[in-house]
Amino acid sequence: MPKFLLGIDLGSSSVKATFLDADTGRVAGHSSSPVSEMEISSPHTGWAEQNPELWWSNAVQAVRSSMIQANCKPDDVLAIGIAYQMHGLVLVDKNHDVLRPSIIWCDSRAVSIGDLAFEKLGKEYCLSHLLNSPGNFTASKLKWVQEHEPSVYDRIHKVMLPGDYLAMRLTGEIATTVPGLSEGIMWDFIEQQLPRSLFEYYQLDQQLVATIVPTFSVQGRLTNEAAQILGLKAGIPVSYRAGDQPNNAFSLNALHPGEVAATAGTSGVIYGIVDRPTADQQSRVNTFVHLNHTETRQRYGVLLCVNGTGIMNSWLRKLLSANHNSIDYARLNELAGQVSIGSEHLLVLPFGNGAERMLNNKNVGASLHGLDLNRHTRSHLSRAVQEGIVYALGYGFEIMNGLGIQSNVIRAGQANMFLSEIFCDAFVNVTGAELELYNTDGSQGAARGAGVGIGYYASPDEAFTSLACIKQFAPDSRKQSQYHEFFSTWKSILNHQLKLSAI
Numbered sequence: 001m002p003k004f005l006l007g008i009d010l011g012s013s014s015v016k017a018t019f020l021d022a023d024t025g026r027v028a029g030h031s032s033s034p035v036s037e038m039e040i041s042s043p044h045t046g047w048a049e050q051n052p053e054l055w056w057s058n059a060v061q062a063v064r065s066s067m068i069q070a071n072c073k074p075d076d077v078l079a080i081g082i083a084y085q086m087h088g089l090v091l092v093d094k095n096h097d098v099l100r101p102s103i104i105w106c107d108s109r110a111v112s113i114g115d116l117a118f119e120k121l122g123k124e125y126c127l128s129h130l131l132n133s134p135g136n137f138t139a140s141k142l143k144w145v146q147e148h149e150p151s152v153y154d155r156i157h158k159v160m161l162p163g164d165y166l167a168m169r170l171t172g173e174i175a176t177t178v179p180g181l182s183e184g185i186m187w188d189f190i191e192q193q194l195p196r197s198l199f200e201y202y203q204l205d206q207q208l209v210a211t212i213v214p215t216f217s218v219q220g221r222l223t224n225e226a227a228q229i230l231g232l233k234a235g236i237p238v239s240y241r242a243g244d245q246p247n248n249a250f251s252l253n254a255l256h257p258g259e260v261a262a263t264a265g266t267s268g269v270i271y272g273i274v275d276r277p278t279a280d281q282q283s284r285v286n287t288f289v290h291l292n293h294t295e296t297r298q299r300y301g302v303l304l305c306v307n308g309t310g311i312m313n314s315w316l317r318k319l320l321s322a323n324h325n326s327i328d329y330a331r332l333n334e335l336a337g338q339v340s341i342g343s344e345h346l347l348v349l350p351f352g353n354g355a356e357r358m359l360n361n362k363n364v365g366a367s368l369h370g371l372d373l374n375r376h377t378r379s380h381l382s383r384a385v386q387e388g389i390v391y392a393l394g395y396g397f398e399i400m401n402g403l404g405i406q407s408n409v410i411r412a413g414q415a416n417m418f419l420s421e422i423f424c425d426a427f428v429n430v431t432g433a434e435l436e437l438y439n440t441d442g443s444q445g446a447a448r449g450a451g452v453g454i455g456y457y458a459s460p461d462e463a464f465t466s467l468a469c470i471k472q473f474a475p476d477s478r479k480q481s482q483y484h485e486f487f488s489t490w491k492s493i494l495n496h497q498l499k500l501s502a503i
Contacts, residue, residue: 002021002028002076003023003078004020004070004072004076004077004078005019005077005079005081005451006019006020006063006080006081006232006236006447006450007080007442007444007445007447007449007450008059008082008446009082009244009442009445009446010055010082010083010084011038011085011266012038012040012050012085012266013314014032014062015032015038015055015059015062017029017031017062017063017065017066018446018447019067019072019077020448025448025463025465025467028071029065029066029068030069030443031069032062033059033061034061041101046109046111046354047107047108047109048105049101049102049103049104050088050101052090052098052102052162053098055165056166056169059166059169060230063232064230067230074232075233077233078236078450078454079238079239079240079453079454079456080170080236081445081446081447081449081453082166082238082240082241082446083163083244083247083449084161084241084243084244085105085243087138087161087183088104088138088162089103089138089161089184090162090164091145091159092165092168092174093155094157096157098165099155100145103144106307106353107136107354108136108361110136110137110140110143113134113143114133114134114135114136114185114361115133115135117133117140117143117201118135120201121197121201125197127279127283128189129191129195130187130195131182131288132283132286134185135286136357136361137183137184138159138183138185138186139184139186139198139199139202140185142208146202146204156208157208158210159208160174160210161176161243163180164210167220170220170222170226170238171223172220172223172226173219174210175210175219176209176211177212177291179215179246179290179293180242181209181212183243183288185198186198187289189289194206215241215242215449215453216449216453218237218238218453219237219238220238221235221236222237222238237450239449239454240446240453242291242446244442245261245269246288246291247291247446248442248445249261249301250448250460251413251441251442251444251445251448252438253411253460254271254411255273255292255460256273256299257274257275260273260405260409260410260411260433261410261412262393262418262427262435263416264309264310264412264416264418265416265417266309266314267309267353268306268310268392268393268417269304269305269306270396270400270410271301271302271303272302273290273299273302274287274300274302274405275297275298275300278403278404278405280403283357284359284360284396285303285358285400287303288300289301292460302400304393305358306351306358306389307351307355308350308352308353308389308392309389309392309417312350312353312388312389313332313385313389313417315352316381317329320332320378320382329419329420332382332420333419333421333422335378335379335383337422338379339377339379339383341479341482341486342387342482343383344372344376345372345486346376347369347391347489348367348369348384349366349367349388349490349493350385351365351392358396359498362501363501368384369493386420386423386426387426389417389423390426390430391430391487407433408433409435409436411436411438412436412437413440413441414470414471415441418435425479427473428475429479429480429483432475434474435473436472437472438467438468438470439470449463
């Protein structure tokens with residue numbers, strides 16, 4: 001009988017689940033829930049919240065659906081791994097009940113709190129001990145709750161990241177990891193512990209932080225209640241958890257210095273592995289502990305994030321689907337292919353999903369430039385959106401290049417925006433790097449991580465014997481010249497918008 005590893009990927013648009021044949025690495029069952037994107041609530045400008053109960057209900061649906069596909073019996077599952085949207089804040093009381101909606105990664109409300117902490121604690125301390133500005137990360141979001149919702153803060157038993165919450169629902173145990181804490185700017189890279197100075201400055205109680213467990217380890221076991229809801233056997237170990245971007249790199253077997261991974265879902269990310277603590281003096285890109293970090297083999301992930309990526313494409317799809325004339329993403333890609341590079345000088349800034357870290361936490365919004373009402377069609381708009389997203393990622397990649405993070409090859413899963421050949425072609429010609437697309441996604445990475453966590457695989461390398469590159473794209477000098485002409489104009493427009501936002 002086959003044995004399976006279950007991977008659950010908790011995103012902000014959906015929850016994915018994969019049952020992976022542990023011996024062959026073959027995907028036996030895969031499902032995503034909901035069919036449409038999960039709602040992100042924005043009760044005030046710059047806010048972004050989700051109800052953790054929504055995550056759980058969609059995780060249950062995705063697991064049950066993919067289990068049926070895999071023809072998996074409850075006794076056949078060896079272990080469970082979790083990947084999750086980074087930087088979110090989940091608060092629970094002593095009964096493990098959620099106290100308020102989760103403040104998720106693209107929420108901007110704590111920007112000023114983090115900026116002030118950067119000023120008061122000092123650039124030298126923050127960039128040496130935290131490797132980042134406290135910015136708009138989890139610790140600053142917790143401070144916002146303390147200041148604005150003191151009655152909620154007083155009832156907090158533990159603070160968690162989204163993946164920690166999902167693990168709690170599975171196991172009843174509240175825990176977190178060092179890479180997770182570093183993602184929340186709650187880890188001191190020099191002292192190798194919670195950052196006392198930051199917690200003292202924010203006047204936050206360190207006892208609110210969950211117990212630390214290794215990334216690859218038995219972190220808890222499936223409870224009777226969770227097992228009954230999921231249709232699984234009680235006692236299955238949860239043996240891996242990681243933020244979505246470190247996990248994406250892991251799912252692509254990007255574990256060593258010089259290797260670079262990318263994603264282009266709701267947000268877009270380029271993530272490079274280095275072997276030394278690296279800090280951007282402006283904190284436009286951020287450094288976290290990578291999931292295979294050890295004292296003797298140090299590994300850090302430098303992350304460039306563009307909030308407005310797939311969400312910009314999603315906005316366009318909904319806009320063009322008005323009057324019940326539904327358009328899917330494949331159709332958007334077809335439309336984009338009907339016009340040439342540059343979209344006849346229609347340029348898009350895709351920054352409409354909160355404050356952008358690479359823009360020094362400014363929120364310049366999304367905007368169209370050069371729109372000709374007599375010439376431009378939905379095809380031009382479809383291509384311009386994809387090109388604008390690529391230009392934003394290329395802009396961030398130039399920042400990473402300035403920190404010495406360069407690569408001739410970038411790996412990505414064939415999913416989301418990377419399903420578009422227009423997008424992939426623009427990506428390689430703007431970044432100058434070859435692109436390799438693999439037959440994997442975050443939930444597969446989480447499943448493989450679970451296998452490493454229980455020792456079923458002796459090493460991560462053993463877990464990836466079935467990983468295969470299915471498509472490659474390379475830069476073309478003629479296209480590069482064309483793209484860079486428009487990219488240069490795009491950067492000029494962005495600089496102008498940044499100056500306007502400072503007024």
